[in-house]
Amino acid sequence: MEARVLSDWQIYRRLLRQARPLAPLLGGMFLVQLLATPLALLTPLPLKIVVDNVIGDRPLPHPLVALAPAALTSSKGAVLLLAACFVIGIALLIQAQSVANWMSESYVGEKLVLSFRSRLFRHAQRLSLLYHDRIGTGDSLYRIQYDAPAIQWILVHGIAPFVAAVSTLAGMVYIIARINGQLAWIALTVAPVLFGMSEIYRRRVRTRWREVKEIDASTMAVLEETLGAIRVVKAFGQEDRQHEHYVIKAALGVKRHVFISFLDGSFGALVALVVATGTAVTLYFGVRHVQAGTITLGELLLVMAYIAQLYSPMKTISAQIGQMQSSMASAERAFSLLNEVPDVPDSPQGLQLDRAIGAIEFRDVSFAYESGQPVLDRISFNVPAGARVGLSGTTGAGKTTLVSLLTRFYDPTSGQVFLDGTALGDFRLRDLRDQFAIVLQEPVLFSNSIAENIAYARPSASEAEIIQAARAANAHDFISALPDGYQTLVGQRGARLSGGERQRISLARAFLKDAPILVLDEPTSSVDTKTEATIMDAMEKLMHGRTTFMIAHRLSTLENCDMRLHLELGKLVAA
Numbered sequence: 001m002e003a004r005v006l007s008d009w010q011i012y013r014r015l016l017r018q019a020r021p022l023a024p025l026l027g028g029m030f031l032v033q034l035l036a037t038p039l040a041l042l043t044p045l046p047l048k049i050v051v052d053n054v055i056g057d058r059p060l061p062h063p064l065v066a067l068a069p070a071a072l073t074s075s076k077g078a079v080l081l082l083a084a085c086f087v088i089g090i091a092l093l094i095q096a097q098s099v100a101n102w103m104s105e106s107y108v109g110e111k112l113v114l115s116f117r118s119r120l121f122r123h124a125q126r127l128s129l130l131y132h133d134r135i136g137t138g139d140s141l142y143r144i145q146y147d148a149p150a151i152q153w154i155l156v157h158g159i160a161p162f163v164a165a166v167s168t169l170a171g172m173v174y175i176i177a178r179i180n181g182q183l184a185w186i187a188l189t190v191a192p193v194l195f196g197m198s199e200i201y202r203r204r205v206r207t208r209w210r211e212v213k214e215i216d217a218s219t220m221a222v223l224e225e226t227l228g229a230i231r232v233v234k235a236f237g238q239e240d241r242q243h244e245h246y247v248i249k250a251a252l253g254v255k256r257h258v259f260i261s262f263l264d265g266s267f268g269a270l271v272a273l274v275v276a277t278g279t280a281v282t283l284y285f286g287v288r289h290v291q292a293g294t295i296t297l298g299e300l301l302l303v304m305a306y307i308a309q310l311y312s313p314m315k316t317i318s319a320q321i322g323q324m325q326s327s328m329a330s331a332e333r334a335f336s337l338l339n340e341v342p343d344v345p346d347s348p349q350g351l352q353l354d355r356a357i358g359a360i361e362f363r364d365v366s367f368a369y370e371s372g373q374p375v376l377d378r379i380s381f382n383v384p385a386g387a388r389v390g391l392s393g394t395t396g397a398g399k400t401t402l403v404s405l406l407t408r409f410y411d412p413t414s415g416q417v418f419l420d421g422t423a424l425g426d427f428r429l430r431d432l433r434d435q436f437a438i439v440l441q442e443p444v445l446f447s448n449s450i451a452e453n454i455a456y457a458r459p460s461a462s463e464a465e466i467i468q469a470a471r472a473a474n475a476h477d478f479i480s481a482l483p484d485g486y487q488t489l490v491g492q493r494g495a496r497l498s499g500g501e502r503q504r505i506s507l508a509r510a511f512l513k514d515a516p517i518l519v520l521d522e523p524t525s526s527v528d529t530k531t532e533a534t535i536m537d538a539m540e541k542l543m544h545g546r547t548t549f550m551i552a553h554r555l556s557t558l559e560n561c562d563m564r565l566h567l568e569l570g571k572l573v574a575a
Contacts, residue, residue: 011331012159015151018119022111026155029104033164035097041171042090044305046083052298054080105160109152117148120337128343129409130369138221143337146220147213150330158324172306179299186285187307190278194271201267202325205260209329212256217333219249260326282307344408346429353431357420358385358516358547360406365415367401375401377570378415383563385420388543390558391551393567399551402567403519406549407436437515439539441522443506445494450479451486453494453505457513465512473508473538475501500535507538518548 006014019026052058054076124140132140177184226233226242233242286303289295295303360383367376376398383389391399404410405417408424417424424432437457445453454469455461461469466486470476478501482488494502510518520539536557543550552558566573 006332006335008328011154011328011335014335015154015331018116018151019112019155021115022108025104025108025111029101029108029156030160030163032097032100032104033160034167036094036101036164037168037171039090039094039097040168041175041306042086043094044302046086046090047305048298048302049079049083049086050298051301052296054083056296056298058296058298105156109156112151112155113149116151116334117144120144120148120334123338123340126342126346127340129404130343131340133369136221136225138224139217140337141224142213142217142220143333146216147330147334150327150334153327154324154331158327176303176306179303180286180289180295183282183286183289183303187278187282189281190274193274197267197270197274201263205263206325206328208256208260208263209326210332212253212260212326213329213333215249215253215256219246219253222246222249279304279307344411344429345425347425348428350428350431351422351426353419353427353435356435356516358435359383359418359420360517360547361418361421362402362405363416363418365405365412365417367398367405367410367413374413375570376405376412376567379570379572380415381565381572383547383549385547386545387563388548388550388561390561390564391549391567392553392555392558392564395553397567398570399567400521403521403549403551406517406519407433407438435515436517436519437510437513437542438519439503439506439510439521443494443499443502445490445497445502445505447490447492449484449487449489450482450505453490454486454508454512456509461512466508469508469512470505472511472541473504474534475504475508475538478504503535504538507535507542511542516546518543518546520548520550522551522553 049060049064053060060079121144124144173184173188176187222242222245226246233239283304286295286300290297290300362379362381365376365379366374368374379402391402393399401410405412406424408429411425419427419432419435446456451463451466452459454466458465463486467476470479470486479486479488488496490496490502490505494505497505520543540560550558550561558564
């Protein structure tokens with residue numbers, strides 16, 4: 001999936017739109033962070049009081065005399081005590097603000113990530129199978145799990161500190177200018193140098209981070225693919241091969257990460273050098289002003305304390321511009337997933353469908369996964385409601401693709417499919433898929449209990465309904481024999497059950513859904529003869545009164561079908 005390159009401002013706007021429902025929380029967090037500005041401005045004040053008003057003989061500033069109790073300004077000892085109290089009070093306020101800031105950042109950040117991940121996950125589920133077949137699940141997993149937190153790093157740890165740093169910078173420049181305008185101008189000469197360096201660094205490192213994210217995603221895809229097919233890997237003794245494949249991918253990622261760390265370190269060293277130069281020049285001219293009597297020693301100490309804090313937000317701003325490029329690259333990747341348009345569009349204004357009669361028509365239907373390589377070629381046939389249709393053909397002939405068009409997992413490249421005389425695209429997608437119950441060759445179970453798997457299509461089903469469906473699928477006896485019965489956890493993909501047991505649970509799920517149209521995709525191809533007889537008996541009951549499409553290689557399985565369709569190389573050669 002090729003990500004469209006977005007500018008920083010485009011990313012900021014999209015992230016702020018994503019965060020709009022949490023605007024009150026974000027506003028509160030910003031206010032807490034901005035409290036750091038007045039506290040930073042107050043921090044050097046006690047030192048100035050001690051130098052000018054305790055060690056020196058200058059009078060206290062009028063605002064301080066007006067606010068402080070007379071007992072704390074009547075003598076130098078009292079003023080020293082007042083300065084000490086200021087130090088303690090400011091430290092307590094700074095710690096209180098820090099704790100409040102940490103809590104607000106954590107809460108707001110986690111809420112933002114959860115909301116963004118939920119949106120990405122919902123969108124990924126709605127993308128068509130064609131997209132997932134083309135991209136693979138590993139890349140989407142990485143974007144949801146590891147790229148989505150970019151919203152937290154950018155809004156909470158990026159923009160918010162940036163705004164606080166800018167406000168602190170403005171406040172300190174104002175105060176320094178009130179003390180001595182020349183020192184303020186000298187101190188500010190560092191700013192354009194830092195921002196120019198940051199812009200050059202930003203452009204260079206952004207590209208590097210895009211490359212790193214792609215490598216990390218492909219590395220995760222190797223893990224997901226290997227562990228998802230661990231039985232095959234073990235069966236062929238390919239553990240070392242898969243491990244080598246993973247290490248090669250991961251090692252490339254390590255090299256790119258190390259190089260970016262080198263760039264970060266070099267940039268940090270340059271920033272420190274520029275800041276040190278600015279501090280040295282300001283100190284030189286500040287001492288000259290003290291010697292000339294234009295400012296006091298206390299004012300110089302206050303200015304130098306502010307300069308140290310002034311350059312701190314400058315360094316923060318410069319560092320954030322560079323450090324955020326990793327998150328900006330992640331945000332680009334996350335938004336590129338959201339930019340993907342489903343190949344099978346859904347219309348919320350589509351026709352409502354409660355329960356179909358079950359008449360199916362394929363009218364001159366063709367389909368290709370890739371342009372110029374048709375899988376189905378001009379297929380046409382009619383199926384009356386309640387009929388049993390047998391689909392046969394060699395592997396790759398297009399049988400599974402044909403039934404996938406029924407449920408709109410894909411849309412035809414040309415032609416149309418009709419249900420009860422209405423084109424499938426005219427129905428709401430959810431209503432359409434509610435009309436189908438599907439039993440696959442390799443049954444898919446979730447790592448929940450047996451009861452939850454049977455009730456997957458009807459989560460509100462009662463225990464009695466679940467048991468009734470299991471009995472109909474000839475599954476009740478083996479489920480009851482398990483130590484935990486219907487509450488037995490099946491393991492990942494049903495690994496704790498045999499193939500026949502998984503298939504019968506899949507059939508029970510279809511019974512409970514009670515859909516008018518049934519799709520059976522070679523449901524007995526991987527079980528023994530005895531289990532096949534049990535499953536066939538259950539399927540016979542399940543097919544009664546329903547339009548059924550049954551795919552099978554063994555023609556004996558299709559003996560009781562009302563009509564037969566035979567596919568070869570995507571063409572209907574017998575009906």
